[in-house]
Amino acid sequence: MSEVMKALQQSEQAYQAQISQPHLSSPARLNVTKTTRWWLVGLFAVLPVIAILAVMTYLHFNSATLEPSQLEATDALTNQKRAVILENSEPLAKLLPYPELTELTALPKPVAKPLPARPKPSTTASRNNSPSEGRRIKTDQVNVSDVSKQDWNVDNLDLSGLSPELAQRFQSALKKHSTQSASQTKITSMPTKPQNAINLVGHESDYRGRLPKMNFETHMYSSQSQSRWIKVNGNNVHEGEWVINKLVKLDQILPGSLIVTFDNQQLQIPALYEWQG
Structure with missing residues (x-):
């Protein structure tokens, strides 16, 4: 300016x-x-x-x-x-007064409650007899037809008041019932080991190198003989058939073993046994 x-x-x-x-x-x-x-x-x-x-x-x-x-x-x-x-906001931390210490009291000791006593299972040692000993099951056979007749008192019934046709039907029904009851209570005897059969277990040295190799894979036992069979060396064999052609023949299948014939001698072999030959 x-x-x-x-x-x-x-x-x-x-x-x-x-x-x-x-x-x-x-x-x-x-x-x-x-x-x-x-x-x-x-x-x-x-x-x-x-x-x-x-x-x-x-x-x-x-x-x-x-x-x-x-x-x-x-x-x-x-x-x-x-x-x-x-100034207006709340402080992030506050200084609190130090608490006054009082005498410490010991905590009560925990009392362990006794557990309820459990009954100990009773163990009974039972020794099952091997099937080779030929164990037999003994049962008392009961004539069911006689019992049923005694219970129903069929013999004392008076059928004269019935017509002949109805009386015949009644008697046939009783006979049929008694036949079925008898067939149901029929007991099949368990096969037993032949007395002259030799147990292969314990006599391995006598047949090593002579008895052919056999691997028993399956053992199927039934109360009916036609339903029994085994599987050996990959083949299914029934009673009376050859295990090894012209050498070993299956004679009998027992619940825990089997009987074969080798060299005109019966041998007992355990089920699912593997014989190395």
Whole structure:
């Protein structure tokens, strides 16, 4: 702004100087007037630019001086707000007073309750006789027809009041019932080991190298003889068939063993036994 004022003063002084020279000739005065006018026109054209530059310079220096103070004020306000928030917020940790210690009392000892006594299972050692000993099951046979007749008192019934056809049907029904009961209570005797059969177990040395190799894989025993069979060396064999053609023949299948004939001698072999030959 000071430069603008100086320029204005100089122009004013130049103008006054031109007025104070009346002794100058008219042509020279005209030349000076024209020159002054052109100079004034250029000055007025430059003045707005100079004014804008001066204002921008002033604002720049003013903002440069105000920025630190504004930043300090902003920081102070922010810190003040943080302090207020921290004062109003709950503390993260509180110091609690140390508790007063009292005398410690011993805890009562746990009392173990006795477990209820459990009855011990009675173990009885039972020795099963091997099938080779020829164990027999003895049962008392009962004539069911006689018992049924005694229970029903059929013999004392008087059928004379019935028609002959109805009486015949009744008697046939009784006979059929007695026959079925007798067949159901019929007991099949268990096969026994021949007395002259030799147990292969215990006499291996006598037949090693003589008796062919046999691997008994399956042993199926049934109370009905036609349902008994074994699987030896991959083949199914029934009683009376050859285990090894013309050498070993299956004579009998027992519940836990079998009887074969080899070299005119009966041998008892355990079930599922593997003879290496």
